[in-house]
Amino acid sequence: MSATIARNVNVPVSVALGARNLLKNIRAPMLITASLLQPLIWLVLFSQIFRGLADTPAFRRMGYGSYLEFLVPGMVVLSMLFTGLQSGLATSTDIATGMMEKLLISPIRRSRILAGRVIADAVTMLLQGAVILGAALLMGARVRTGWVGAIALLVGATILGVAWASVPNLIALRTKNAELTMVGGLLLTLPILFLTPAFFPEPLLPQWIRAVASANPAAYVIETGQQLMSLGNDWGQDVRTLVALGATIVVLVPLAVLASRSAAE
Amino acid sequence: MSTTESRPSDHSSSPERSDVARPPEQRSAIEVEDLVKVYPGGKTALAGVSFSVDRGEIFGFLGPNGSGKTTAVRILVTLLRKTSGITRVGGFDVQARADRVRDLIGFAGQFVGVDDDLTAQENLTLGGILHGTPYGAARRRAGEVLEIFSLADAADVRAARLSGGMRRRLDLAQAMVHGPTVVFLDEPTTGLDPQSRKALWELLRHLSENGTTVFLTTQYLEEADRACDRVAILADGRLVKVGTPRDLKQEVGGGRLTLSIRSEADRTPALQVMASIPNITRVQAGRPGEPLVVYVDDPSTSAPSVLKLLGAEGIEVASLEQAQASLDDVFLRYTGERPRVEDRVEGAVSTGFASVHGGGRPH
Numbered sequence: 001m002s003a004t005i006a007r008n009v010n011v012p013v014s015v016a017l018g019a020r021n022l023l024k025n026i027r028a029p030m031l032i033t034a035s036l037l038q039p040l041i042w043l044v045l046f047s048q049i050f051r052g053l054a055d056t057p058a059f060r061r062m063g064y065g066s067y068l069e070f071l072v073p074g075m076v077v078l079s080m081l082f083t084g085l086q087s088g089l090a091t092s093t094d095i096a097t098g099m100m101e102k103l104l105i106s107p108i109r110r111s112r113i114l115a116g117r118v119i120a121d122a123v124t125m126l127l128q129g130a131v132i133l134g135a136a137l138l139m140g141a142r143v144r145t146g147w148v149g150a151i152a153l154l155v156g157a158t159i160l161g162v163a164w165a166s167v168p169n170l171i172a173l174r175t176k177n178a179e180l181t182m183v184g185g186l187l188l189t190l191p192i193l194f195l196t197p198a199f200f201p202e203p204l205l206p207q208w209i210r211a212v213a214s215a216n217p218a219a220y221v222i223e224t225g226q227q228l229m230s231l232g233n234d235w236g237q238d239v240r241t242l243v244a245l246g247a248t249i250v251v252l253v254p255l256a257v258l259a260s261r262s263a264a265e
Numbered sequence: 266m267s268t269t270e271s272r273p274s275d276h277s278s279s280p281e282r283s284d285v286a287r288p289p290e291q292r293s294a295i296e297v298e299d300l301v302k303v304y305p306g307g308k309t310a311l312a313g314v315s316f317s318v319d320r321g322e323i324f325g326f327l328g329p330n331g332s333g334k335t336t337a338v339r340i341l342v343t344l345l346r347k348t349s350g351i352t353r354v355g356g357f358d359v360q361a362r363a364d365r366v367r368d369l370i371g372f373a374g375q376f377v378g379v380d381d382d383l384t385a386q387e388n389l390t391l392g393g394i395l396h397g398t399p400y401g402a403a404r405r406r407a408g409e410v411l412e413i414f415s416l417a418d419a420a421d422v423r424a425a426r427l428s429g430g431m432r433r434r435l436d437l438a439q440a441m442v443h444g445p446t447v448v449f450l451d452e453p454t455t456g457l458d459p460q461s462r463k464a465l466w467e468l469l470r471h472l473s474e475n476g477t478t479v480f481l482t483t484q485y486l487e488e489a490d491r492a493c494d495r496v497a498i499l500a501d502g503r504l505v506k507v508g509t510p511r512d513l514k515q516e517v518g519g520g521r522l523t524l525s526i527r528s529e530a531d532r533t534p535a536l537q538v539m540a541s542i543p544n545i546t547r548v549q550a551g552r553p554g555e556p557l558v559v560y561v562d563d564p565s566t567s568a569p570s571v572l573k574l575l576g577a578e579g580i581e582v583a584s585l586e587q588a589q590a591s592l593d594d595v596f597l598r599y600t601g602e603r604p605r606v607e608d609r610v611e612g613a614v615s616t617g618f619a620s621v622h623g624g625g626r627p628h
Contacts, residue, residue, distance in 0.1 A: 016394045024382040027423070098378030102439065105342050106395035107367040 013108050017116025018123070021090065025124055031089065035082030036128050039075040040135055046199065047071050047139070053200075062201050064230045065142070072136045073153060073225025074198025077218055079128045080161025081192060085185035087121045088168020092178040110260055117169065118162055125161045129154040141229070149228035156241060160221045163248045164192075166256035173259040196222045220244040293317040293353075294447050294478035295324070295341065300350035302336050302502075310336040312502040313350070318480060318495075320446075323473050325489040326482040327592070328499035329600055334482040335375065337499075338451050341480070342372045354447055368396075371445030375452055377436045381425035385416050385435050388424055389442045396443035406442060413468065414438040415461075430458050437465065441472070448472065450481040454488060466492045486592035490514075496592065500600040513595040518546035520564030520589045522571060525556045527581035532557075535580050542567070542574060549597075556584075564588065 025032045047068040053059050054067040064070045094100040103113050133150060137143075143150045168185040175181065195212045196219035202210060213219035220241040227234050295318040302311040310333045318324040328334050339345040341354060343363040352359040355369040379388055386407050393403025411417045414434045419427055424435060433456045440448055448469075454462045469479050469492065483489050489496050490510045497507040506513060526535055532553070539548045539559060544567060549558035561567035564587035575582055 012400070013394060016391060016400075020380070020383065020387075020391055023387075024380070027382045097381065098374055098376035098436075099380055101344055101372075101374060101376070102378040102392070103395070105344060105367055105370065105372055107364060107397065108395055 014112045014115035014119060017103075017112060018119030021116055021120030022123055024090065025120065031086045032083070032124065032128075035079055035086055036131060038082060039079040039132055042078065043068075043071060043075045043132065043136060044139075050199065058204060059201065062203070064201065064226065065144075066140070068136060068139055069141045069229045070201070070226055071199070072133060072141055072229055073157070073222045074193065074196065075136075076129045076132050076153065076157045076225065077160065077196075077198070077222055078189075078193050079132055080125045080157050081164060081189045081218075083121060083125050083128060084161050084165035085168045085182070085189060087117060087165040088170075088172040088181045088185055089178055091117070091169050092172035092176065092181045095172065095176045096178065111257070114257065114260055117165070121162050121165050122158055125158040126154055129157055143228065144230055145228045145233050149233065152238075153225040153228050156221050156224060156245065159245050160217055160248065163217075163245065163252050166252040169256050170259045173256075192216065192218050195219065197226065198222050201226075217244040217248040292320060294320045294322070294355060295480060296351065296353040297337075297341075298351040300337065300340065300352060301348045302333070302340060302345070303348045310502055311340075311347075314499070314502070314504050316497055316504060316507055318478055320478050321473050321476045322494045323469055323479040323481070323492060325493035325496040326480070326499060327484070327486065327489055327496050327596060328482075329484075332499045332600075333502040334499055335451055338372075338374075338449050338480070338482060342370055342449050343367055369446040370449060371440035371443065371447075372449045373436050373440035373451065373453060375455070377432050378439065379424045379432055379435050382423060384421050384423050385411060385427065385431075386420040388435060389438060392439045392442045398443065410438045410442045415464065429456055430461060433457055434461060434465075445477070447478045447480065450479065452482055452484065454483065454485055462488070486596055490592045498596060498599050505599040506595065510592055513592065514590040517590050517594045517598050518560035519562045520560075520567075520587060521594060522559040522561060522564055522568055523556045523584075523586040523588070524559060524571070524575075525583040525585075526575075527583045529553050531580040534578055535575060538574050538578055538580070539571070542571065545571075547598075560590070560594070 047066075050067050050071075054064070054070070059067075091100070094103070104110075133143075133154065143153075145152075167188065168181055171184045172178075172181040175184075195209055195216050197205060197213065198218075202213070202223065205213070220237075221244075224234075224237050224241040227237055295316075297317065298315045300311050300314045301309070303309050314333070314337065316324075326334050326337065336345065340347045340352060341359060343359055343366055346360065354366045357365040357369075359366050380391070383391065386404070389407035389410055390400070390403045393406050394400060398406060408417075408420065411420050414437065416431060416434055416438065419431055419435075424432060427435065437450070437453060440450065453465060457465065466488065469481075473479055473494075481493075493510060495507065495509050496513065498505050498513075508516075524535075526532060532550070535557065536548060536550055539545055539557075544562045546560040546562065548560070551557055559567075559571065561571075568585060568587050572582060572585065
């Protein structure tokens with residue numbers, strides 16, 4: 001009978017945990033602000049530094065608009081990567097404060113803890129992406145594919161961000177150490193971003209980076225975002241990106257689930 | 266509260282939580298047989314521990330640091346896997362039916378499991394929701410529990426802004442907000458001021474009278490003496506003694522005399538004199554420079570005769586102190602060590618209290 005009760009509140013438990021995680025982001029906004037400010041600063045800086053690139057024949061031949069528009073998807077993805085890192089940090093904080101133990105001895109399924117994390121991460125990432133895109137629009141960028149394209153970019157990047165968040169969470173659950181989570185997550189974040197066409201169009205990248213990028217899901221999301229921003233929709237590209245995201249989820253999420261199961265020795 | 270009452274497993278609030286509702290073998294709230302825990306590194310924390318705790322009992326687990334108390338609690342609350350043995354809570358196997366066990370238990374560990382960014386009320390409401398209480402009822406229940414733990418004024422204060430003592434109380438409140446049948450408390454009075462500790466013991470007594478089982482670990486022997494129905498003494502991963510505080514104290518004798526002899530040369534003759542006195546249970550010889558501890562049936566009648574006999578032998582006594590036996594003595598006898606000085610009752614309270622309030626937090 002108590003099992004029935006537990007089942008009846010399954011959805012509220014993950015929502016309650018999600019709300020709790022979001023509330024923490026709002027009440028202690030330092031980290032979240034940092035993960036929003038960094039991409040915003042980069043957006044302003046890099047769009048100025050590389051402005052000249054947009055005037056080169058090679059760039060112009062590819063049909064992109066301004067360099068700012070080209071840069072937006074990479075910065076949206078960067079904010080999601082940072083937020084994924086913070087998701088792992090939040091988990092290590094919960095471990096350190098004993099909150100995780102409270103959750104582990106509650107009569108709820110382990111998946112609810114994970115779901116609460118995913119809900120909070122996804123909402124945070126969507127809002128952050130929207131702020132960065134909004135800032136770019138204020139700076140004069142336009143989305144060629146309109147609202148639909150803008151939303152597709154944000155949703156795609158959020159899915160990538162949530163899947164990526166399994167990595168910092170995995171480190172947090174295995175090491176139970178905030179510093180290691182921070183260092184490990186940061187170490188991976190920038191290579192993931194730089195091994196993509198985030199700053200330079202793919203044909204301008206060295207051969208080896210193009211090879212690595214073809215296995216980097218972030219590269220697919222960013223390239224699709226650039227398409228949606230400046231060139232118009234390309235269904236072939238969309239499908240490739242969806243396959244890449246699907247593969248990422250299939251690989252990463254079970255790892256995080258396994259780690260959360262083994263959190264109780 | 267209504268949801269909680271409809272749960273068959275919960276009998277804290279219903280007066281007819283009769284044994285009819287449960288099979289007789291579930292009369293024990295906690296059953297542990299031959300429990301062994303060997304950590305991956307090879308360290309044996311529990312080397313075959315057996316005991317059972319009746320429903321409604323307050324059971325104290327005593328032992329020095331590193332004796333395995335916390336390991337036992339963590340296994341019973343489903344946080345740690347045992348190596349071998351049988352562990353049941355509320356009749357359910359702790360490992361195989363962890364889901365049912367989690368339904369029944371409340372737990373406050375040594376870490377304060379409170380979310381700093383949530384208010385006291387939000388923390389407790391979340392606790393209720395995690396145990397299947399709908400939001401509205403969980404919020405109401407949180408309010409009631411805040412009242413019980415004298416935290417009503419702090420309901421809307423974020424946990425980070427609470428004093429150490431208040432956070433500790435909030436943690437304890439969280440262990441009980443969902444009306445658990447079996448409450449596990451790992452050193453619950455650490456960090457509490459004397460008044461809060463007294464209130465906690467009263468609350469635990471009240472819960473126990475209403476059928477809730479309380480399992481706690483402590484190093485505060487006087488408290489265990491006063492508050493626990495039974496205590497178990499754990500040393501090096503083994504239970505050395507289980508019984509009521511009264512039985513255990515009787516075993517070491519009704520009281521003790523602490524004697525300092527003037528001259529160290531008289532130590533051995535003094536011990537010989539003691540050996541000839543009939544109602545002395547045991548003598549703790551001590552090292553040179555330390556006093557002799559003499560366990561006797563009745564300290565007030567034995568003191569004069571001990572002094573007289575020592576005097577007859579020309580042994581000079583510098584000081585003599587008499588006291589009723591306490592769990593300290595039981596502990597000393599079975600574990601061979603006194604609890605560390607800072608863990609002893611009065612010192613720990615005042616230093617703990619001072620550090621909590623010297624931390625510069627408001628309230």
